[in-house]
Amino acid sequence: MLPSPVVNTYPLDNYDFGEKEPKMEKDTSVADRFERMRINYMKEGMRTSVAGILLVQEHNHPHILLFRIGNTFWKLPGGRLKPGENEIEGLKRKLLSKLGPSPASFQPNWQIGECVATWWRPNFERVMYPYCPPHITKPKECKKLFVVHLSEREYFAIPQNLKLIAVPLFELYGNFKRFGTVISSIPQQLSRFQFNMVTS
Incomplete structure (x- = not known):
């Protein structure tokens, strides 16, 4: 039997959080988001x-560190890849955009x-x-979804219009009503990992 992969987790107090300029959402509503997705789908x-x-x-x-937008919407750091972009490099770019210092004087070691x-999203709807x-x-x-060690x-520099919250x-x-299907399923996805709680 193969050993479980290990993830080192460090205390939240080990991390420093600052602010940077707001990073506004491109859409003002869910309907706008899917309309933009539809337009991009036709092009790309x-x-x-x-x-x-x-x-x-x-x-x-x-x-898990999650963005809270407003009072009800939760989001993992990340976003859309450019056409042909490598997944790992694209995620690093998105993490830098969402959490990296501005100006980029010191880059986190992603x-x-x-x-x-x-x-998978079959249609221009919420369901995945x-x-x-x-x-x-x-x-x-x-x-x-990738684990980031x-x-x-x-x-971490947090856009002023967002909150970054550590959620147990x-x-x-199972809390899909609050967090949605994707985020609420993360505990099951991580169940094969062994967590090494580093306290120092």
Whole structure:
């Protein structure tokens, strides 16, 4: 039997958080977002996107760093890849855009690890599946989630209009009404990992 892959998690207090200029959302509503996705699909084909699972620990329990937009919308750091862009390099670019210092005087040491999930969006709708339904020949989006192995200490710059919150795995588990299907399924996706809670 193969050993479980290990993820080192460091205390949330090890990380410093500052602010940078706001990073405004491109869409003001869900309908606008899907209309923009439809226009891009006509020009470029299926949207490919990546997101990072950034793990820290508090009270000896893993927490995931999530953006909260407004009071109800939660989002993993990441975003759409450019056509032909490498997934790992694209995720590093997106993490830098969302969490890197501005100006870029010091870059966090992003260590992109395992891809733990692939999600498919069959249509221009909220619904995503962890498989591509067999009757869908032209999915509209493929989204991959990667574990990001954080260094022991980092500095993150948060856009002023966003909040970055450490959410415990137990709060995510099965809580799709609050976090959506993709984020609420992360505890299951991480269940094959062994968490090494580094306390110093």
